[in-house]
Amino acid sequence: MGNTQTKLYYYLTGALIVFILLLRRFLNTYQSFTTVVLCSLMMFLLLVSLFYYGVVQTVHKTILSRPWSRLALLCCGVYLFVLLVPLGLFGFSNFIKFSVPISGAQFTWLTVNRYPIAISAIIGYFGLALVGIYFSNYARNILAVDGDQPVQAFKNTAKSMTMKQFGQKLILVLSMLIGICLFIVGLGFLNKIFPSSGLFFLSQGLIDIVAPFVEIVVIGWLLGVKYAWITSRGLIAGVGVCLIVFSGLLAGINLALSARPIGQPTIIVHRGVINHNAQGNTITALKRNSRYHFPFIEMDIQETKDHQFICAHDDDVTIPSHGKREINQLNLATISQFHHVDMFGDYLRVANRLGQPLIIELKVTDHSDPQMGTRFARQFKRQLQVLPHRVHSVGYPFLRQIKRQLPHTDVGLVTMLNFCNIGNYKVDFYTLQHLTANPFLIASVGKTGRAVYSWTDDSRLSMTRMDLLGVSGQVTDQALRLQELRVNYQKDRWILLLNSLQNYL
8 A cells, every 4th residue: 555545544444443432332322132233243344344445455456346256355354353253353242242142041051061162162263363364365365366266366375375474473463462461451550550530531542542453453464455654644643642532531431431339349258268267168167257247158059969959169079989970960878978068958057047148059060950940949948038048050040940939039140251141131130250241241230220249359459340340249258358448449440441451352
């Protein structure tokens, strides 16, 4: 591209970024699966059009009269879009994954099988990314080749790419990701040292303009766009400053960034343990830490093959000569032969005697009995109503069974990987994994009036971040630390800038 075309490409990139920010603002208010799909489609078309303009200006050819080439280029655009989704897609990935309409049973299956699914997805993604980087010049070669010959363009791409070039492109992509990460973290650290509202919103504006601009320019270079060195950059710099100010002002009306913490969150003692002072999920830990009178002690239970409920977190136990076996595939007598077991009925009776409310996590595997929730509710119906005990689980169907038996007992959905439109599920509260929880998810489920808890918040950073995002309570192994936490909105707001890592990484 020449000097004029490069300038126009940069201006169009800035306009696209503004449009993306406006779409994100729109989706924050009017979020549904249909609107997310339409907004994502618009962004996809504009992004592909921008790259198409850059490549056309580089090779000085078009494909208007080449139908097969147009189809191949469209496939390249779809491929690129898929690769960008795990990297945040300029903030759209959160909207996409939190709007997917799946049933509660499907949510449970995906969560229970998250490890093989996640590992397969990660391996598959890296494979697609490496292939995409290796053949990144294909889009340019489609236009450069004479005639409507997308297959020949593919062959030319494979022949022309050397391992040195591939390595350079790979290093460029990694440098881009690391650089954006350091840029966001650095601005956060700067705001920690110099806390002020002006610097905070200016920093958010810098992130929302610089990060996507760098990504779009680098991706364009990978696709074969050749930029000219611009000698007079005053106008471009002025436009860039205006964009940053605009983005900062837009951030100023974002409720997730301007709302103050609602107060001290509900403290929930994870597995009944505080700072490793007992073994989790035991009556000993319950007795030791109930004296602090925290609102809830959270603990885990498993059902055995002979339908007994025991206090245990892990799905499996080690049986000599048989290795690890799932608890719900073993009888209580077999487990008791090799391991100390606290029965949930005993645990619940002690909690009632001590006046300690519980949040009971009903653990679920692929082999859980389909009627486990109904059986649990019937077996402990009277004792569960002595105190305001609650039950939460990743097993949505089991929560519905419990709710039918105990309509006055609150049930909640536990998330391991935050995804899909969980706000439509019929539960009384949510317990969200704090690492993948973001402002949009917390706000979208919180505006329904239901409590939103986060887990497991042990560091001051995670505790402060979740408090700033407005969760109702926090599940923690460090209940005493959380009790002493005092969030200073002005000084601690820098942590909110780190949420941008989910948008651009």
